[in-house]
Amino acid sequence: MSEHGAHSSKHTLIALVENKPGVLNRVASLFRRRNFNVDSLTVGRTHKPHISRMTIVVDTQRTSARIVAANLKKLINIIDVNIVSEHPHVSRDLALIKVRTDDVDSRNAVTEVCDRYPARIVDIGTKVAIVEITAQEDIVESLIEDLRPIGIVELVRTGVVAMGRGIRIMDTDYEPPVRVAAQNGLERYGV
Amino acid sequence: MMLTGAEIIIECLIREGVKVVFGYPGGAILPTYDAFYKYRNQVHHVLVRHEQGASHMADGFARATGQVGVCIATSGPGATNLVTGLATAMMDSSPIVAITGQVPRAAIGSDAFQETDVTGVTLPVTKHNYLVTDIHELAYVIKEAFYIARSGRPGPVLIDVPKDIQNEKMDFVYPEEPVRLPGYNPPAGATEQDVQDALELINNAKKPIILAGHGVMMSGAMQQLRELAERAGIPVTLTLLGKGAMPEDHPLTVGMMGMHGAAACNYAIQEADLLIALGMRFDDRVTGNLKTYSPNSKKIHVDIDPSEINKNVKVEVGIAGDLRTVLSQVLPGVKSNSHPQWVGQIRDWLEDGNERDILNNYTGTKLLGAQVINDLWRYTGGEAITVTDVGQHQMLEAQYYPHRRPSTMLTSGGLGTMGFGFPAAIGAKFGMPHEEVWAIVGDGGFQMTMCELATAVQENVNINIAVLNNAYLGMVRQWQEFFYDERYQSTPMVNPDFVKLAEAFGIPAMRVTSRDQMAESVAFARNHQGPVLIEYVIEKEEIVYPMVPAGADLHNMIRRPKPGEKEGATA
Numbered sequence: 001m002s003e004h005g006a007h008s009s010k011h012t013l014i015a016l017v018e019n020k021p022g023v024l025n026r027v028a029s030l031f032r033r034r035n036f037n038v039d040s041l042t043v044g045r046t047h048k049p050h051i052s053r054m055t056i057v058v059d060t061q062r063t064s065a066r067i068v069a070a071n072l073k074k075l076i077n078i079i080d081v082n083i084v085s086e087h088p089h090v091s092r093d094l095a096l097i098k099v100r101t102d103d104v105d106s107r108n109a110v111t112e113v114c115d116r117y118p119a120r121i122v123d124i125g126t127k128v129a130i131v132e133i134t135a136q137e138d139i140v141e142s143l144i145e146d147l148r149p150i151g152i153v154e155l156v157r158t159g160v161v162a163m164g165r166g167i168r169i170m171d172t173d174y175e176p177p178v179r180v181a182a183q184n185g186l187e188r189y190g191v
Numbered sequence: 192m193m194l195t196g197a198e199i200i201i202e203c204l205i206r207e208g209v210k211v212v213f214g215y216p217g218g219a220i221l222p223t224y225d226a227f228y229k230y231r232n233q234v235h236h237v238l239v240r241h242e243q244g245a246s247h248m249a250d251g252f253a254r255a256t257g258q259v260g261v262c263i264a265t266s267g268p269g270a271t272n273l274v275t276g277l278a279t280a281m282m283d284s285s286p287i288v289a290i291t292g293q294v295p296r297a298a299i300g301s302d303a304f305q306e307t308d309v310t311g312v313t314l315p316v317t318k319h320n321y322l323v324t325d326i327h328e329l330a331y332v333i334k335e336a337f338y339i340a341r342s343g344r345p346g347p348v349l350i351d352v353p354k355d356i357q358n359e360k361m362d363f364v365y366p367e368e369p370v371r372l373p374g375y376n377p378p379a380g381a382t383e384q385d386v387q388d389a390l391e392l393i394n395n396a397k398k399p400i401i402l403a404g405h406g407v408m409m410s411g412a413m414q415q416l417r418e419l420a421e422r423a424g425i426p427v428t429l430t431l432l433g434k435g436a437m438p439e440d441h442p443l444t445v446g447m448m449g450m451h452g453a454a455a456c457n458y459a460i461q462e463a464d465l466l467i468a469l470g471m472r473f474d475d476r477v478t479g480n481l482k483t484y485s486p487n488s489k490k491i492h493v494d495i496d497p498s499e500i501n502k503n504v505k506v507e508v509g510i511a512g513d514l515r516t517v518l519s520q521v522l523p524g525v526k527s528n529s530h531p532q533w534v535g536q537i538r539d540w541l542e543d544g545n546e547r548d549i550l551n552n553y554t555g556t557k558l559l560g561a562q563v564i565n566d567l568w569r570y571t572g573g574e575a576i577t578v579t580d581v582g583q584h585q586m587l588e589a590q591y592y593p594h595r596r597p598s599t600m601l602t603s604g605g606l607g608t609m610g611f612g613f614p615a616a617i618g619a620k621f622g623m624p625h626e627e628v629w630a631i632v633g634d635g636g637f638q639m640t641m642c643e644l645a646t647a648v649q650e651n652v653n654i655n656i657a658v659l660n661n662a663y664l665g666m667v668r669q670w671q672e673f674f675y676d677e678r679y680q681s682t683p684m685v686n687p688d689f690v691k692l693a694e695a696f697g698i699p700a701m702r703v704t705s706r707d708q709m710a711e712s713v714a715f716a717r718n719h720q721g722p723v724l725i726e727y728v729i730e731k732e733e734i735v736y737p738m739v740p741a742g743a744d745l746h747n748m749i750r751r752p753k754p755g756e757k758e759g760a761t762a
């Protein structure tokens with residue numbers, strides 16, 4: 001089921017969090033304090049302005065994904081947590097890889113490697129090119145290994161984002177409350 | 192009604208039922224102190240002598256009453272002085288709300304005078320914290336803070352309020368609607384499957400034992416615990432913070448477990464075929480080496496905090512829920528039973544412990560810490576609220592002062608905070624003014640927060656302070672004796688004259704050097720309204736037995752030799 005393969009000790013968790021300042025700090029602090037091993041953590045907005053979504057890949061050799069999830073749930077600003085890797089899911093990592101292209105051989109090699117992957121060359125010059133790939137983490141990793149001999153000079157990855165397949169929907173019906181006592185200040189919240 | 196942020200803070204405290212707060216003023220919190228002046232007939236402010244004291248007082252108040260304790264401090268150093276108390280409350284799940292002043296919003300981030308990132312500093316030692324950035328949020332935040340502090344697994348919550356918000360005015364209406372937090376749903380009860388699984392184990396166990404912790408009292412499950420134990424004939428062992436969960440004179444209560452617990456309890460845990468862990472969290476001080484912990488037992492664990500289940504000890508049945516609710520669900524299916532052989536075995540182990548007990552063998556003339564505690568128990572009828580500090584005297588209190596009632600033994604267990612005992616006792620007395628309260632402290636820990644003697648005098652707090660003076664950081668000395676070849680580095684202390692010290696504060700004091708003064712000392716303490724200090728000059732090199740060395744197997748305790756046996760024998 002897991003896209004990480006049977007022997008992997010990695011798990012992917014999704015957290016829906018209140019879009020408030022400091023929430024990322026609370027999550028980071030939790031992981032450091034509990035000595036959980038984080039592979040990657042991404043955070044971004046959702047289709048609801050008051051909800052952000054985190055995808056967290058953890059190494060669960062020492063701590064089970066359930067313990068990690070239970071600890072995340074304890075944070076007041078975290079609305080829901082789901083171990084997405086326990087069920088069929090789609091996961092994607094995006095990488096920009098800058099490689100050397102300062103001779104014919106390297107230029108040909110880059111094009112040839114990219115043809116074997118869902119990757120694109122998004123910038124190319126006489127010295128370097130930027131390769132972009134959006135794929136499952138292991139495919140991204142494999143591309144990086146194939147480009148390495150040619151000469152990687154810079155690399156950036158977004159970290160994994162993931163979503164459960166099918167009708168398993170990770171959402172919340174939470175709406176921020178309209179606060180009676182705060183009526184005078186409502187305009188500050190855009191209400 | 193037009194109110195300032197400062198007035199709103201106090202209006203909200205009053206709505207929460209707060210009658211007393213412990214605090215210390217300073218620039219960034221001054222507007223709120225001015226509001227305390229206005230509301231002085233409704234909320235009593237206790238001026239402490241160090242903010243750490245305020246946090247421990249709020250904690251002691253909370254532990255004694257089960258209600259939220261409140262402490263307050265200014266920005267920067269005032270707030271950082273609260274940190275030890277917050278961490279102490281966090282580890283022992285004690286509900287307190289701390290309010291701190293912060294520099295004005297416009298100055299935040301500029302390294303302004305007395306600016307500290309207090310929400311950043313306290314993030315890992317609070318259940319939750321807030322930096323208020325809008326006066327319209329203030330009342331909601333305070334309401335949420337109290338709710339979070341006391342519900343679920345209780346804990347400390349801090350609210351940082353910039354000074355300009357305290358000064359700002361708004362047309363205030365108290366938010367009557369209940370708190371609704373999307374990400375906060377403390378678990379309620381057990382599923383039917385959980386109940387069946389637990390019953391299967393409980394009804395078929397041959398050598399079961401109940402491990403009762405602090406959660407029993409937090410959830411108010413004393414009656415249910417007792418019913419379970421009595422109906423199924425299961426012996427009960429207590430954690431340090433679980434003292435009071437079950438009357439210690441009950442025939443099924445077999446004593447405290449863990450590092451300095453009764454050897455019988457530790458043997459029983461190792462031998463058991465079923466552990467029923469209720470509102471406790473398998474701290475390393477009660478499990479010893481996890482690899483060899485209770486190897487032959489199935490385990491049921493009930494705790495309000497889902498992240499505690501399977502954290503340290505893997506269990507067959509883990510139930511995240513409120514203990515009283517869960518036990519009420521389980522009880523109807525519990526079969527009437529008894530385990531005479533198993534309980535008899537534990538009684539034999541207890542008898543062996545009695546034969547080793549120093550109280551039964553001592554022939555020396557010096558006053559022992561164990562004797563002091565046992566006599567305090569005797570002369571207070573075992574009915575006092577005792578608040579201990581941390582060290583040998585703490586473990587002696589746990590061993591020699593059996594408690595009958597819940598929440599009458601208050602101690603810093605999880606963090607082991609020296610300096611906790613005396614201020615926490617002041618807080619407890621404010622919460623329980625009709626109870627007899629004794630602070631039982633060591634000479635070391637007392638000196639960490641003894642500045643609160645002035646607070647006790649200013650407020651005329653009617654508490655008794657028992658200082659067990661062994662002129663050592665006794666517990667550390669014990670480790671040095673056992674594990675560092677008696678190299679007593681930095682543990683002997685040259686102490687002040689505690690009697691004169693107390694008298695300098697205007698506190699009646701007495702020095703006790705022999706056991707025949709014990710009754711008199713308790714009478715002396717009881718005869719004075721207001722704080723009283725009694726210094727018990729005790730044997731310097733007493734040892735607290737038994738002891739499970741850190742990380743050792745739970746059954747590998749260093750035992751006190753029986754009369755005639757060689758020193759240092761382990762069993």
Ligand SMILES: Cc1ncc(C[n+]2csc(CCOP(=O)(O)OP(=O)(O)O)c2C)c(N)n1
Pocket residue numbers: 580581582583584585607608609610632633634635636637659661663664665666667
């Ligand atoms: C704040 C703090 N610092 C250090 C320790 C480590 N420590 C644990 S017990 C102890 C000795 C306590 O001595 P004392 O208060 O005299 O009590 P005794 O053990 O002699 O009864 C020390 C230093 C601690 N628990 N807390």
Ligand SMILES: [Mg+2]
Pocket residue numbers: 582633634635659660661662663664665
């Ligand atoms: Mg001492």
